Amino acid sequence: MQTQFLGFGLGLRASHFEQIITDKPAVDWFEIISENYFVAGGKPWYYLNKIRADYPVVMHGVSMSIGSTGALNFDYLQALKSTIARVEPQWVSDHLCFSQVGDFNSHDLLPMPYTNEALEHLASRIHHVQEFLGREMIFENVSSYLTYKDSQMSEWDFLAALHNKTGCRFLMDVNNVYVSARNHQFDAMTFLNAIPTEAIAQIHLAGHQDFGSHIIDTHDEDVSSAVWDLFENYAKxxxxxxxxxxxxxxxxxxxxxxxELEHARQLVAPIWQLGVNSE
Structure with a gap:
């Protein structure tokens, strides 16, 4: 499955609902948090239905926990499937991680151990999830603050192997790559260069907080100059x-x-040979 190039988008947040409907800003598309719409109606749906009449929408989940070792949560998957049917998104993504261990939910996006066993486990889980949903899923790389002694390969080799094994594609969060590279002292472009280019379906750009000895992916700051540079180099x-x-x-x-979105557009417009409005 190929994803259409939609241009340059924003995460849809409630504080901007009214202005988006009134002003119809020059944003090419919006990404919604899937779980925010696991309800029958109410204000989220009222606003989303108005906005999706004018803009393409994609769905991005935070709770699938695809890497967990417990049984797949089919109540969750049914809610996701029902929401997909109502939203009719261009594509659906979640994170390549786990957040649950047994009955404990960390409410955090925990990195996988990069082992052959984990690779087989993920491949099976992705197959069953996609079969249930009746569509392809896209998975995002997460930022990390620890590594596992049992890992047998790098994260980038793991992702490349997962793509080769399953055909799954990735939402490449360039900020997450930068965060992990700084925290674990590897070269961010080594990571990005190792992933087959045909496996990249979407890109996230976000901000982080830098504490010197480590950085944390916070999504509450402007995109840093280092991440802009990484994005520009990667786009080539x-x-x-x-x-x-x-x-x-x-x-x-x-x-x-x-x-910020316009800055992203201008950075890569000459590289991707885009017009000023990405047409």
Missing amino acids: QLDPVSTMIERDDNLGSLQDLMA
Whole structure:
């Protein structure tokens, strides 16, 4: 399955609903958090139905926990499937991680151990999830702050092997790559260069907080100059990929986010040979 190049998008957040409907800003598409719409109706659906009449929408989940070792949560998957049917998104993504261990839910996106056993486990889980949903899923790389002694390969080799084994594609979060590279002292471009370019379905750009000895993926800051540089260098090896600014806290104004989005567009427009409006 190929994903259409939608251009440059934003995460859809409630504080901007009214302005988006009124002003119809020059954003190419919006990404929603899937779980926010696991309800029958109410304000989220009222606003989303108005917005999706004017903009393409993609869905991004945070709770699938595809890497967990417990049984797949089919109640969750049914809610996701029902929401997909109502939203009719361009594509659906979640994170390549686990958040649950037994009955304990960490409410965090925990990195996988990069072992052959984990690779086989994920391949099986992805197959069953996609079969149940009746569509392809896209998976995002997460930022990390620890590594496992049992890992048998690097994260980038693990992702490349997973793509080769399953055909699954990735939402490449460039900020997450940068965060992990700084925390674990590897070269971020080594990571990005190892992933087959045909496996990249979407790009996230976000901010982080730098504490010197380590950095934390917070999604509450402007995109850093280092991440902009990494994105620009990475774009040189890609065909146009739908790219968005992801901001979850300290949102600021819609105009500020659109300015960041326009900066992303201008950075890669000459590389991807795009017109000023990505047409």
